[in-house]
Structure formats: structure tokens, C-alpha cells
Amino acid sequence: MAQVAIVWLRRNLRLQDNKPFAAALRHVDKVLPIFIFDTAILKQFPNPYDRRLSFLAHTLCLLHDALKKLQGELFVFHGTPLEIIPKLVNHLKVEAIYADEDYEPANIERDRTIQKVLMPHCKLHLYCDHLLIKPGIILTQCNQPYKLYTPYMKAFRTYIADQGALAQNRLLIEYNYALEGRLFTPSALDGQSIDLNVGVEEVLKQIGYIYIKDGLWDPKNGSNSLDGFLKNQIDHYKANRDLLDLNGSSRCGPYLRFGLISIRSCYRKAFALASNLGVTTWISELIWREFYANILYHFPNIIYESFQEKYRNTIPWNSKQEDYDRFVCGQTGYPIIDAAIQQLLCEGWMHNRARMIVASFFSKNLLLDWHKGESFFAQHLMDYELASNVGGWQWSSACGVDAPPYFRVFNPYLQGKKFDPDGQYVKKYLPGLQKVPRSIIHTMDFHTLHTNYPKPMVNYELSRIRAIETFKKIGA
Ligand SMILES: Cc1cc2nc3c(=O)[nH]c(=O)nc-3n(C[C@H](O)[C@H](O)[C@H](O)COP(=O)(O)OP(=O)(O)OC[C@H]3O[C@@H](n4cnc5c(N)ncnc54)[C@H](O)[C@@H]3O)c2cc1C
Known part of the structure; x- marks a missing residue:
């Protein structure tokens, strides 16, 4: 068994039910969790008060605190992954990096380039973790991408059902593992990463942003808002979701976007409920997310031009x-x-x-x-x-x-x-x-x-x- 692997967190900022963590821990003794504030991505967010950066930095500090309790740390870098990853790999002599697979065109390209640079000494292992089903799997009988939502949604549901009953369903399983004793904390990285112990405001300052205390979106609330919605609101979702003056939807979007909630847990928990119009409609909305991710994957030109x-x-x-x-x-x-x-x-x-x-x-x-x-x-x-x-x-x-x-x-x-x-x-x-x-x-x-x-x-x-x-x- 190799000694250490890097777990590169990107759109799955959580320690539980995290596929790359689970996979890495199956193959190596210890893992080193990292995150990179990618300067190429940050350029697209020029507002220094951007609340998403505050949310992100707050999330990273919370992950760091949770990892410290397990005798580990989160290592956060600022720069481009293409500069940072090869240096880290050389420094630590790791042979594997585990990460969630990203399907946006620029990020697919980034990962391909990194993989080429790392070859043959180190492999980037990618896992579908922010969507339920990897784009490109659900295809028409002629092996073409679906261009209509309803047939896609039906094929998607059939594909899930074909993986077996809820408790054993391969797509919906919760990944369980223990991180304690399995976290690598190299002293060789001292001074190279951003110190998360200085607090959110200081972390943000170091990357050029200003902290906004947000009473609405708190990284600590992700699971609670999902569970609260599933307990109290989902049954009325179909009727209430369109009413502008009601809080009829889950408001899980931001937590899903940054991966504070596992997408598998959304489907798993919803499928476990007694089926009714509210539950079915909510699951169908989750499937719209997958549908659009598939469309972008197959037709990346739609970023710049109309699909039609x-x-x-x-x-x-x-x-x-x-x-x-x-x-x-x-x-x-x-x-x-x-x-x-x-x-x-x-x-x-x-x-x-x-x-x-x-x-x-x-x-x-x-x-x-x-x-x-x-x-x-x-x-x-x-x-x-x-x-x-x-x-x-x-x-x-x-x-x-x-x-x-x-x-x-x-x-x-x-x-x-x-x-x-x-x-x-x-x-x-x-x-x-x-x-x-x-x-x-x-x-x-x-x-x-x-x-x-x-x-x-x-x-x-x-x-x-x-x-x-x-x-x-x-x-x-
Ligand atoms: C013009 C326009 C722009 C939009 N931009 C985004 C966007 O940037 N990000 C985004 O997540 N959604 C976007 N949506 C879809 C939808 O408005 C939001 O997902 C939804 O309002 C989020 O609220 P919620 O978290 O309470 O969702 P809920 O209604 O509780 O649904 C649960 C989750 O399902 C997914 N979802 C729900 N509806 C859709 C949909 N129509 N398309 C794709 N996914 C969906 C989201 O991840 C959402 O969090 C957009 C819709 C329109 C019309």
C-alpha cells in the first residue's frame, strides 16, 4: 500500500460521504486534504465583497477545525493548480491524487493538463461526486445525449431503479470511513500554504477579498436546512414552490453548489420518504440539475451561443x-x-x-x-x-x-x-x-x-x- 495520497477538495467541501476520501482511504495509509484558491477562477469574481468567497473561506476554516479535532489539517493554497499541484507532488513524493470530477469544459481541460504533467509518476483519480450520475452515462437507445428533459428524467429514474433497492443501491450509498489516525500533516509544507488558524477575515484578506458576515447563508446550516425541508416542507413542495411569498423550496442550492451537502444524501433521503407529489416533484428538480450538467458536457458551446x-x-x-x-x-x-x-x-x-x-x-x-x-x-x-x-x-x-x-x-x-x-x-x-x-x-x-x-x-x-x-x- 502506498503511503500518502492527496485529497484535492474542489466542489465537495465536506468530510462525510465524500467519494474521493473514501477511495483514497481504500488505497493508501494516510491522506493530505488540500484546497486551492485558483487565481484563474477568482479572476471571474472581481467584487472584493463577493459573499460567496466569504462563504467559501468560512467553510474552509470549519473544515480545518474539524480536521484538527482528528489530528489533521486542511492545507489551502493560492495560485493556479498547474503551478501548485506538481510542486506538491514532487515535494511529498505522492503517487496519487483523489478529487471530485468536474464536468465544466475549462475544468475538464485543467484536469487533463495536470494529469499530463504528472504522468507517469503520479495519477489524478477522479470520482463523480457532485452529481448523482456521471454525465454521458444516460444516453438514448442510439447512444446520443437526450435533448428533451422528460425522456431523460424517465431514463435517469430507470437507471437508479435498476441499481437495486434503496438500502443496497450502488448510486445512493453513503460512503463511510474513519479519518482519525489517517491524516497526514507534513512539516515540509510549513509556510507554503495559507494559515487557516488566523481566521476567516485574515484568510480572505490574503487572497484579496473582504469578509461579509452573512446572516442568511451559513456553512453550518447545510444539513439542517435539507433535513428541515424534508421533514416539514417537501410534501407541499409541488403546491408551494411557485408561491413567491412562501419559503416553499429547500434553499439547498448554495450548499449543493459547494458540496457541503452530498447530492447522494438528497436523493437517498428523498427516496426514503413515502412517495407523493411533493417528493416526486422535488426529485424531478434535482434531475433538472443533472440534465443541464449533461447538456453542458455534451454541448460545451452553449456557454457562448444558444443551444438552438x-x-x-x-x-x-x-x-x-x-x-x-x-x-x-x-x-x-x-x-x-x-x-x-x-x-x-x-x-x-x-x-x-x-x-x-x-x-x-x-x-x-x-x-x-x-x-x-x-x-x-x-x-x-x-x-x-x-x-x-x-x-x-x-x-x-x-x-x-x-x-x-x-x-x-x-x-x-x-x-x-x-x-x-x-x-x-x-x-x-x-x-x-x-x-x-x-x-x-x-x-x-x-x-x-x-x-x-x-x-x-x-x-x-x-x-x-x-x-x-x-x-x-x-x-x-
Ligand atoms: C434564469 C434561471 C437561472 C438559474 N440559475 C441557476 C443557477 O445558477 N444554479 C442553480 O442551482 N439553479 C439555477 N436555476 C434553477 C433554480 O432556479 C434553482 O435551482 C432554485 O431556485 C434553487 O432553489 P432551491 O435550492 O430552494 O431549490 P429546490 O426547488 O429546493 O430544488 C432543489 C435543488 O434542485 C436543483 N434545481 C431545482 N430546480 C432546478 C432547475 N430548474 N434547474 C437546475 N437545477 C434545479 C437545485 O440544485 C436546487 O437547489 C436557475 C433558473 C432560472 C430560471
């Missing part, structure tokens, strides 16, 4: 900067849109129904390029996932995979009446509208009666017709 070829370079997008600027500050004149933007800016999160209303308004009523909207969300969402965000934006703009037809344009007034009937959501995020009666808050009368609120930047009906005509010209 006919909408590539054919839509005469509105390039007015002032329209974009009014939208991103939540000054569109449509209370429901402006409230949703405030939710995103204040909480780093937006309700799913609001994401759909807002993205439809952006790409259809304002005729702004979905790609710009995607980038805006990417800068603010705590649960930002490239595949799901691109998928969601392209779906909402009719340009994506399995998207509704272009002529379906969400009506913000009707959406508001249906999903925020008392105006509570709007009033929560736009407290200046507290006194507006519920009867008019989602109507056109609102604009005539509330002259001190910004006028709607576009007329809903005219902009709807403009969008439909524009898409129609491109051809069905």
Missing part, C-alpha cells in the same frame, strides 16, 4: 446600455421584477419563479441578450452553477434546450397576481410600496396611482409583440 442553432447570431438584441443598467438596479418600473432584483442583490438568491419571470422580461420584453443576463446572475447567485444558469437563461429566452416556444412571454402582472397574490413578496423587497393595496399592486393602475415610482421602462403589450415579431422573423 437558428437563434445563433440571428436575434437583433437590444444593445442600449441604459436598458441593461435600469434592469440590474431594479428600476424597471415593474414592481415584481424590481423586487426580484432586490432579492438577488440583498440575499444572493432569487426564488425560482422570480428567476423565470425576470429572465423572460430581460430577454423578451427588453430584448436584451440572454448571455448578459446570465453573466449578471453569475456575479450574484450563491447557488451559481454554470450549467443550470446557462440552461435556465436559455430556457427562459426560448433559445435553449427543451425551451418553451418563443411566443410564450410571461406577463409580469398576471404572474404577480398568481404567485404573489397579496403583494407580500413585492412589499418585502420594496418596502416603499408597503401601503399599496393588494388590489392594484400587480395591475397597470399601479403606474397611474403611484407616480413617484419609476414609470415602466417598456409597455408590456408592445414589448411582447416586438419580441414575438422578432423571433417569428427568424423562423420556427
Whole structure:
């Protein structure tokens, strides 16, 4: 048995039910857990107050504390993996690195390059750990990727069922292992890594960010929020998930994104519940996540262009900067849109129904390029996932995979009446509208009666017709 292996944590920031840890411990005596603040990735997050960095640094400090209790440590580096990994491997003479497999195109390329540099002395072992099923496994009978969600979802469920009953199901198992006595703490690394004992604020300062104490997203709350949702809310998920003024969804996104919750535990715990519409719907939403990850894996070009070829370079997008600027500050004149933007800016999160209303308004009523909207969300969402965000934006703009037809344009007034009937959501995020009666808050009368609120930047009906005509010209 080789002596020591590196466990490189990336999107699976937890010590329990972690496949790379489990695999490494099967093959070596001791493991050295590391994390790299990748400067190439950090460049995409230029805001020094980015709350996701605070969340990430806090998570790393908690992992470090937990590892110390097991006589270990987390070693954190700042730089590019291509500089850091080979140096570490040479220094410590390790022959294996274990990590969760990443399926985003740039990260696939990064891992391939690292593997080439390390060969033949050291191997990078990759395990699918932030999705339930590795992309590329669920294919049509002709071995092609599914391009429609429903048949994919059915094939996905069949594939799980084929792995056996819940207790033995290979895909849903919980990986158990003991870390105590198995952690390597080399003195050779002294001074080379970021010292996590100095605390979150100091750690962030060293990589150029400022700590934001966030009362909403706490890395300690991941498992509790999942368990609380499964215990108290999932049965009503189907009915409540669309209501903007209710907390009807799990809010697990940020914890899943950073891997504080294991995706296997989400499926395992949900499948263990008595089946009902709420449970089935929630599992189907988890499968949307896998579907979009598969689409990105098979069609990496969708990062830059629409999935549907006919909408590539054919839509005469509105390039007015002032329209974009009014939208991103939540000054569109449509209370429901402006409230949703405030939710995103204040909480780093937006309700799913609001994401759909807002993205439809952006790409259809304002005729702004979905790609710009995607980038805006990417800068603010705590649960930002490239595949799901691109998928969601392209779906909402009719340009994506399995998207509704272009002529379906969400009506913000009707959406508001249906999903925020008392105006509570709007009033929560736009407290200046507290006194507006519920009867008019989602109507056109609102604009005539509330002259001190910004006028709607576009007329809903005219902009709807403009969008439909524009898409129609491109051809069905
Ligand atoms: C324009 C747009 C952009 C989006 N961007 C993202 C994004 O960057 N990251 C992201 O995780 N989701 C994104 N979504 C999907 C969805 O809005 C969020 O996953 C959901 O709101 C998160 O809330 P929750 O954690 O309470 O989810 P729940 O409703 O409790 O669902 C549980 C989990 O399932 C997954 N999920 C649920 N719905 C979807 C969906 N439609 N597509 C993919 N995964 C889903 C998420 O991981 C979610 O945390 C986007 C949707 C739209 C319309």
C-alpha cells in the first residue's frame, strides 16, 4: 500500500460521504486534504465583497477545525493548480491524487493538463461526486445525449431503479470511513500554504477579498436546512414552490453548489420518504440539475451561443446600455421584477419563479441578450452553477434546450397576481410600496396611482409583440 495520497477538495467541501476520501482511504495509509484558491477562477469574481468567497473561506476554516479535532489539517493554497499541484507532488513524493470530477469544459481541460504533467509518476483519480450520475452515462437507445428533459428524467429514474433497492443501491450509498489516525500533516509544507488558524477575515484578506458576515447563508446550516425541508416542507413542495411569498423550496442550492451537502444524501433521503407529489416533484428538480450538467458536457458551446442553432447570431438584441443598467438596479418600473432584483442583490438568491419571470422580461420584453443576463446572475447567485444558469437563461429566452416556444412571454402582472397574490413578496423587497393595496399592486393602475415610482421602462403589450415579431422573423 502506498503511503500518502492527496485529497484535492474542489466542489465537495465536506468530510462525510465524500467519494474521493473514501477511495483514497481504500488505497493508501494516510491522506493530505488540500484546497486551492485558483487565481484563474477568482479572476471571474472581481467584487472584493463577493459573499460567496466569504462563504467559501468560512467553510474552509470549519473544515480545518474539524480536521484538527482528528489530528489533521486542511492545507489551502493560492495560485493556479498547474503551478501548485506538481510542486506538491514532487515535494511529498505522492503517487496519487483523489478529487471530485468536474464536468465544466475549462475544468475538464485543467484536469487533463495536470494529469499530463504528472504522468507517469503520479495519477489524478477522479470520482463523480457532485452529481448523482456521471454525465454521458444516460444516453438514448442510439447512444446520443437526450435533448428533451422528460425522456431523460424517465431514463435517469430507470437507471437508479435498476441499481437495486434503496438500502443496497450502488448510486445512493453513503460512503463511510474513519479519518482519525489517517491524516497526514507534513512539516515540509510549513509556510507554503495559507494559515487557516488566523481566521476567516485574515484568510480572505490574503487572497484579496473582504469578509461579509452573512446572516442568511451559513456553512453550518447545510444539513439542517435539507433535513428541515424534508421533514416539514417537501410534501407541499409541488403546491408551494411557485408561491413567491412562501419559503416553499429547500434553499439547498448554495450548499449543493459547494458540496457541503452530498447530492447522494438528497436523493437517498428523498427516496426514503413515502412517495407523493411533493417528493416526486422535488426529485424531478434535482434531475433538472443533472440534465443541464449533461447538456453542458455534451454541448460545451452553449456557454457562448444558444443551444438552438437558428437563434445563433440571428436575434437583433437590444444593445442600449441604459436598458441593461435600469434592469440590474431594479428600476424597471415593474414592481415584481424590481423586487426580484432586490432579492438577488440583498440575499444572493432569487426564488425560482422570480428567476423565470425576470429572465423572460430581460430577454423578451427588453430584448436584451440572454448571455448578459446570465453573466449578471453569475456575479450574484450563491447557488451559481454554470450549467443550470446557462440552461435556465436559455430556457427562459426560448433559445435553449427543451425551451418553451418563443411566443410564450410571461406577463409580469398576471404572474404577480398568481404567485404573489397579496403583494407580500413585492412589499418585502420594496418596502416603499408597503401601503399599496393588494388590489392594484400587480395591475397597470399601479403606474397611474403611484407616480413617484419609476414609470415602466417598456409597455408590456408592445414589448411582447416586438419580441414575438422578432423571433417569428427568424423562423420556427
Ligand atoms: C434564469 C434561471 C437561472 C438559474 N440559475 C441557476 C443557477 O445558477 N444554479 C442553480 O442551482 N439553479 C439555477 N436555476 C434553477 C433554480 O432556479 C434553482 O435551482 C432554485 O431556485 C434553487 O432553489 P432551491 O435550492 O430552494 O431549490 P429546490 O426547488 O429546493 O430544488 C432543489 C435543488 O434542485 C436543483 N434545481 C431545482 N430546480 C432546478 C432547475 N430548474 N434547474 C437546475 N437545477 C434545479 C437545485 O440544485 C436546487 O437547489 C436557475 C433558473 C432560472 C430560471
